[in-house]
Amino acid sequence: MVDKLARLTAEQRSNFVAYLDGELNEDEAQRIEQLLAQNEVARHDMESLASTWEMLDTLPRVKASDEFTQNTLATVKMADAQRQWSEPEWMTEARRIGVRAIGWVLVMACGLGGYLLARSVPPTTTDAMIENYPLLKNFDSYEEVGSIEFLQKLQSNPEWQRRRVEFGQGGR
Amino acid sequence: MLRVREGDEEAFGELVEGYQDRVISIFTTILGSQDAAEDLAQETFLRVYRARHAYEPQAKFSTWLFRIANNLASNSRRSKQRRKEVQFGTGESGPQSMRIPEKSVAEKSALMPARQLDRTELASVIQDALENLNDRQRIAVLLNKFEEMSYADIAETLELTHSAVKSLLSRARENLREHLENYLQT
Numbered sequence: 001m002v003d004k005l006a007r008l009t010a011e012q013r014s015n016f017v018a019y020l021d022g023e024l025n026e027d028e029a030q031r032i033e034q035l036l037a038q039n040e041v042a043r044h045d046m047e048s049l050a051s052t053w054e055m056l057d058t059l060p061r062v063k064a065s066d067e068f069t070q071n072t073l074a075t076v077k078m079a080d081a082q083r084q085w086s087e088p089e090w091m092t093e094a095r096r097i098g099v100r101a102i103g104w105v106l107v108m109a110c111g112l113g114g115y116l117l118a119r120s121v122p123p124t125t126t127d128a129m130i131e132n133y134p135l136l137k138n139f140d141s142y143e144e145v146g147s148i149e150f151l152q153k154l155q156s157n158p159e160w161q162r163r164r165v166e167f168g169q170g171g172r
Numbered sequence: 173m174l175r176v177r178e179g180d181e182e183a184f185g186e187l188v189e190g191y192q193d194r195v196i197s198i199f200t201t202i203l204g205s206q207d208a209a210e211d212l213a214q215e216t217f218l219r220v221y222r223a224r225h226a227y228e229p230q231a232k233f234s235t236w237l238f239r240i241a242n243n244l245a246s247n248s249r250r251s252k253q254r255r256k257e258v259q260f261g262t263g264e265s266g267p268q269s270m271r272i273p274e275k276s277v278a279e280k281s282a283l284m285p286a287r288q289l290d291r292t293e294l295a296s297v298i299q300d301a302l303e304n305l306n307d308r309q310r311i312a313v314l315l316n317k318f319e320e321m322s323y324a325d326i327a328e329t330l331e332l333t334h335s336a337v338k339s340l341l342s343r344a345r346e347n348l349r350e351h352l353e354n355y356l357q358t
Contacts (some may be wrong), residue, residue, distance in 0.1 A: 011340065013346070014339060014342040016340075016342070017338075017341050017345045017346075018323070018338050018341075018342070021323070021341070023322070023323050023338065031320075039285060048349055048353055048356065049345055049346075049349055052345070052348050052349045052353065052356065053317070053345060053348075053351040055294070055352055055355070055356075056296055056298060056313075056348075058291060058294050058295050058298055059201060059267065059295055059298055059299070060295060061193070061197050061198050062193070062200045062206055062209065063193050063196075063199045063319075064193050064210065064213070065191040065206075066198070068210055068213070068214070069188050069192060069214045070190075070191055071191050071214065072188050072192075072214045072217050073181075073184070073185055073188065075214055075218060076184070076217065076218055077216060078223075079222075080221075083319045092213050100335050110220065130212050143344070170327065
């Protein structure tokens, strides 16, 4: 049987069932009919396909039990009633909006809390450096001065005061 | 179905009466048990009722109905398969089946190959042949055979292309022929 089948193409075999079901267009149906007229194997194939298809009529056709319709309608009504007795839609929607609002409030509260916490934390070394940057920027110059007493003496020196004014330097 | 969509309960009752036998028949062939078939059919109609507002008149009601039925049948078979895997080796029997055990039919046939099977035995052989198809092939065969659905309608129900349905049915019916050819009466 397999050797004989090999003489038919795959497309021809797939069209046999469609032909039996009336699903081929006119050209395709004519090609199958020509094939059937010329090829005994094809005819046998077609016949056995049709016969085994008819065997399915042997399967018993089941009828619904007498109470099926009533049971189904009752089940549907019960399911519907249960849905109506549960939380009304407006409450569900209100709860949904409420949960979202609470969520947003919590996010904002966390953000604010984080900010306040950050502010209360003692300054780090980096913070101290940033705060004293003006001093650090001129540290090399200040180091050359030597001592505070020298600066105080300089401050009270009239000649020094005159030169400062002359060169337009402000300061204390 | 349009009346059902508008809330007409009487129309829904008519719908159930009109389609119940067809749906239960297909489920019985797939599941092998009328009780299980009626449970699933009831679930199908319940889903139809729940989804009634979404029904579009452009689509055929039968294709929509059998699409829901097919989804439920697939889920049911998958659950049944998982339960079988869990129960393997415990000796528990499966759901009630209306089929004659395959072994006894094969034994009888082997002893007397020329003996014609009676209708019940033949139905059992055909049921076994259908069991050898995959889920899609099986439902396509049942829709084509018993619902007389066109390939286009089957394609819509199973969400396949027309050519995919053509291939599906061709392979399915070849499989059935292989299994049933020996039982063809000469």
